[in-house]
Amino acid sequence: MYIPKGKLDPNIYYTDGGEYIVSTTGLYYVGYYHKDTLGGVWTDKTHSVSSIKLNLPKKSILDNNINTFNGNSVVLATITKKTQNPINTSINQPLQNALPPTPEDYNRTYFTRYIIKYKLSSELYFVETDKNEYYRLQQSSDQKYYYFSEVLWKISGPLYDVKQDNVLIVGGIIDSNKRSVQEAEKTTPGISNYLVDLTLYSTF
Numbered sequence: 001m002y003i004p005k006g007k008l009d010p011n012i013y014y015t016d017g018g019e020y021i022v023s024t025t026g027l028y029y030v031g032y033y034h035k036d037t038l039g040g041v042w043t044d045k046t047h048s049v050s051s052i053k054l055n056l057p058k059k060s061i062l063d064n065n066i067n068t069f070n071g072n073s074v075v076l077a078t079i080t081k082k083t084q085n086p087i088n089t090s091i092n093q094p095l096q097n098a099l100p101p102t103p104e105d106y107n108r109t110y111f112t113r114y115i116i117k118y119k120l121s122s123e124l125y126f127v128e129t130d131k132n133e134y135y136r137l138q139q140s141s142d143q144k145y146y147y148f149s150e151v152l153w154k155i156s157g158p159l160y161d162v163k164q165d166n167v168l169i170v171g172g173i174i175d176s177n178k179r180s181v182q183e184a185e186k187t188t189p190g191i192s193n194y195l196v197d198l199t200l201y202s203t204f
Contacts, residue, residue, distance in 0.1 A: 012045045
């Protein structure tokens with residue numbers, strides 16, 4: 001949707017999830033976002049035709065989307081139709097311990113995101129965590145209840161692929177992450193609805 005520059009809030013915001021729902025998928029949004037002067041909230045740092053409207057979740061959805069397990073608050077990405085946490089509390093549950101990229105990661109131009117999806121639900125539930133928690137659950141007796149994805153995530157470099165004579169010279173942030181999401185979708189169905197912001201953590 002086109003919005004004149006004068007109608008846009010110049011500030012850039014960020015959410016770890018649990019604040020806004022992506023209007024096209026019903027999932028909680030994680031990443032940078034911006035606002036217009038009428039109170040509208042949109043994905044991405046700056047407005048473009050590809051920006052997607054973000055909505056506030058219904059209170060009952062937000063309340064039920066926080067699960068306490070062994071004293072830790074676990075935030076789960078979910079579609080708005082779900083009214084309660086579908087994960088059986090008798091099984092191991094992943095903790096949301098995701099870490100941001102380090103300066104070394106930016107020098108390498110990429111880092112790995114560790115994402116877990118609960119299988120036994122018709123809805124989409126994801127938790128993004130760190131490497132230790134990811135492997136702890138993957139090696140537990142309850143690993144059969146989850147999908148696991150290690151997603152290589154481009155965070156610095158050109159925004160789009162750089163090619164010469166149709167040969168890829170440097171992978172772009174958006175194009176590289178799009179390929180990573182497509183690959184992850186093969187083993188974790190629905191993950192493309194979670195990894196919406198392809199420029200998340202980038203300098204753009």
